[in-house]
Amino acid sequence: MSLIVQKYGGSSVADAVSIKRVAKRIVETRKAGNEVVVVVSAMGDMTDELVDLATEVAPLPSGRELDMLLTAGERISMALLAMAIKAMGFEARSYTGSQAGMATDARHGSARIVEVNPTRIREAIDAGAIAIVAGFQGFNRGTGDITTLGRGGSDTTAVALAAALGAEVCEIYTDVDGVFTADPRIVPTARKLERVTSEEMLELAAAGAKVLYIRAVEYARRHGVIIHVRSSFNNNEGTLVVNPQEGETVEEAMIAGIAVDLGEAKITVVGVPDVPGKAAEIFTIVATTEANIDMIVQNVSAADTGLTDISFTLPMADGARVMQTLLNEKERVGFESLQYDDQIAKLALVGAGMRTSSGISAKLFTALYEAGVNIEMISTSEIRISVVTRADTVEDAVRAVHTAFELDGDDVAVVHAGSGR
Ligand code: ADP
Ligand code: ASP
Ligand code: MG
Numbered sequence: 001m002s003l004i005v006q007k008y009g010g011s012s013v014a015d016a017v018s019i020k021r022v023a024k025r026i027v028e029t030r031k032a033g034n035e036v037v038v039v040v041s042a043m044g045d046m047t048d049e050l051v052d053l054a055t056e057v058a059p060l061p062s063g064r065e066l067d068m069l070l071t072a073g074e075r076i077s078m079a080l081l082a083m084a085i086k087a088m089g090f091e092a093r094s095y096t097g098s099q100a101g102m103a104t105d106a107r108h109g110s111a112r113i114v115e116v117n118p119t120r121i122r123e124a125i126d127a128g129a130i131a132i133v134a135g136f137q138g139f140n141r142g143t144g145d146i147t148t149l150g151r152g153g154s155d156t157t158a159v160a161l162a163a164a165l166g167a168e169v170c171e172i173y174t175d176v177d178g179v180f181t182a183d184p185r186i187v188p189t190a191r192k193l194e195r196v197t198s199e200e201m202l203e204l205a206a207a208g209a210k211v212l213y214i215r216a217v218e219y220a221r222r223h224g225v226i227i228h229v230r231s232s233f234n235n236n237e238g239t240l241v242v243n244p245q246e247g248e249t250v251e252e253a254m255i256a257g258i259a260v261d262l263g264e265a266k267i268t269v270v271g272v273p274d275v276p277g278k279a280a281e282i283f284t285i286v287a288t289t290e291a292n293i294d295m296i297v298q299n300v301s302a303a304d305t306g307l308t309d310i311s312f313t314l315p316m317a318d319g320a321r322v323m324q325t326l327l328n329e330k331e332r333v334g335f336e337s338l339q340y341d342d343q344i345a346k347l348a349l350v351g352a353g354m355r356t357s358s359g360i361s362a363k364l365f366t367a368l369y370e371a372g373v374n375i376e377m378i379s380t381s382e383i384r385i386s387v388v389t390r391a392d393t394v395e396d397a398v399r400a401v402h403t404a405f406e407l408d409g410d411d412v413a414v415v416h417a418g419s420g421r
Contacts, residue, residue, distance in 0.1 A: 002168040003125070004029060007039040007135065007158035011175035011418030012232035013077050014044035018417075022173075022232060023084035026130060030090060035125045037165060039135045039158040040081055042073025045421050047136075047151070063108030067137075067148045071097065074134035074154070082132045091129040095120060097137030097146075101164075102157065104138035104147045111138060111147035113156065113219075116164035133161060155216035163223035170225050172212065173232035175418040178239030179204070179211055181257040184413035186395050187402050191409030193256065195240045200256040200350055203384045207348035208261030217241065233416035254353035254360070255405050258398055261346040262391055264294065265319045266377075268311040269326065271336025274301035281333050282310060282326070289325050291318035294346075295379045295388065307336070311377065313388065316342050344376065345394035348386040349401065355382055367404035373397040 006026065013019050030036050041047075050069050054061040061069075078094040085092035101117030124131040135154025138147050149156050155172060162170035179201065180190035196204075198221040205214040212229060220227050221243055230238025272278050279298065286293060294313045301308035314322060323340055330338075354360050364385055368375060373396065377388035389397055402408060 001033060001035055003035040003037065003165055004169055004171060005037045005039065005158050005162040005165065005167045006171045006173060007154055008041065008081075008232055009154065009172070009174045009418075010041040010044050010046065011416075012173050013040060013081065014417065016080075019043075019077070019080050020084050023081060023088060025173075025232065026081075026085060027088050027090050030130055037121060037125065037131045037133065037161055037167070038081065039133050039154055039161060040074060040077045041135050041154040042070075043077050045419055046073040046076070048421055064145055067108050067146050070148050071134065071137040071146055074136055078132045078134045085130055085132075091127075092132055093124045093129050094132040094134070095124075096134050097157065098139040100131075100133045100161070102138035102160065103141045104149070106140045106142060106145075106147070108145075108147055110150040111140070112215075113138060113149070113160050114141065116160050118161060118164050121161070121165065133157065150213075150215070152210060152213035153215070155213040156219055159216045159219045159223075159225050159227065162225045163219065167225070170220065170227050172216075172227060172229045174211060174229065175231065175233065175416045176211065177231045177234070177236050177414065178229050179209070179241075179257070180413055181255075181407040181409075182398055182402050183209065183211075183260060184415050186260065186398050187258075187408075188412045189408040190257075190402065190413045191407060192413070193239050194237075195242050196256055197352060198241055198243045200352055200383065201241050203348070203350040203381070204257055204259045207259035207350065207384065207386060208263065208346065209257065209259040212241070231416060253351060254357050255349060255351035255407060257350055257407070258401055259348045259350065260394055260398055261348075262394070263316050264313045264344060264346055264388075265316045265340060265342040266311055266313050266344050266388065267319070267322060267326070268309055268339040268341070269335050270309050270339060271305075271307045272310055273334050274306050274308045278333065279310060281329075282335075285326055285329050285333070286312075286322055289318065289322050291315065291322050295377050295386065297377050313344070313346065313377070343391045344388050345391040345397075346386055346388055347394055347397055347401065348384050349405070350384045352383050354385070361385055363404060364401060367401045368397055371396050371400035373400070 082094040104111035135157040227241040
């Protein structure tokens with residue numbers, strides 16, 4: 001018997017009909033002779049709706065209470081799914097994150113898993129039941145408080161359980177047929193990848209391809225879990241995220257895909273004295289906010305003023321906090337002013353083959369120029385090139401770059417459900 005972990009995203013369990021459809025699929029996997037552990041997300045856009053509700057009653061809701069609220073979403077789906085399976089004559093038991101043994105650190109809203117003790121899940125499957133686990137949640141071992149793993153965190157729950165239970169595969173069921181060369185909602189001609197290396201998937205996830213959550217990919221790579229991203233709306237094979245071993249060669253496409261991130265903002269510190277130590281001062285201040293800053297650009301200083309500008313990108317959600325923290329230190333650092341811009345988008349081209357090919361940046365910049373898209377910032381890693389553009393030009397930019405790198409497929413990619421929120 002093999003043990004399979006299946007994760008169903010919010011778009012796959014959006015209503016009663018979908019829950020019954022998913023229940024049927026789980027039962028079929030069980031009937032085929034597998035042990036099945038299921039991780040489930042909140043129905044449809046429920047998490048977003050709960051966040052909206054929280055900010056209506058309090059402008060800055062307490063982290064502890066927000067986590068308590070949000071974990072309710074996954075509890076609703078897990079119980080409904082267990083009921084639907086039982087109604088089909090199969091034994092199913094649902095468990096919260098804490099009951100499933102997901103111990104985390106204390107960080108509300110972005111807790112990290114520190115240990116997984118799935119004793120009750122083991123007992124359930126040993127007794128022949130299908131175990132259903134609420135995704136995205138755990139408990140702080142110190143205080144016993146409920147925590148959440150960050151948006152998209154159900155993917156991480158699934159991978160962590162797959163690792164702890166020694167599952168054969170971790171199947172991530174969603175509303176598209178797998179990982180594509182670009183978001184099929186933006187590029188209908190995007191092509192499904194049969195395989196993608198975890199290294200490439202990490203870069204794509206980090207750059208905003210939310211089909212898989214970055215921490216899940218990291219966790220899978222560290223623990224050797226095989227991820228299969230596929231659609232819950234058909235039986236097509238999806239995309240395997242593979243972890244090539246040292247020395248193993250995999251055929252590397254030049255470009256794996258393009259990711260877009262519309263969730264970032266840009267802060268420019270204007271009029272910074274161009275003397276040693278200022279960048280250190282500024283980023284030491286920013287570091288106290290624990291915001292995840294990404295691209296950094298420092299302009300050449302104008303010789304007559306001895307002043308320069310420093311810009312960096314960060315998640316929009318951290319924008320107000322970082323602006324305020326910097327503003328508090330304006331006199332001490334001695335900069336002139338701050339500018340905040342949240343109408344930016346980040347486009348990233350990712351591919352392991354970039355390491356060995358040249359001319360990729362030239363081709364990328366030419367495609368953007370021909371599409372009339374202005375580049376505001378550039379950063380590169382070994383297997384990625386990212387650029388910042390205006391948000392309202394990024395969709396045209398992705399399509400142009402997709403075509404320039406000959407990534408277009410013959411079929412139109414199907415998005416089966418979901419609001420894309
Ligand atoms: P779920 O509800 O299953 O968690 P998500 O909305 O989190 O689903 O992720 C699936 C969505 O990810 C797709 O509907 C698609 O719009 C988006 N997406 C972004 N980039 C990609 C990509 N490269 N390949 C496939 N889907 C992508
Ligand atoms: N429901 C949570 C979210 O929307 C977790 C998840 O779906 O993975 O972020
Ligand atoms: Mg998701």
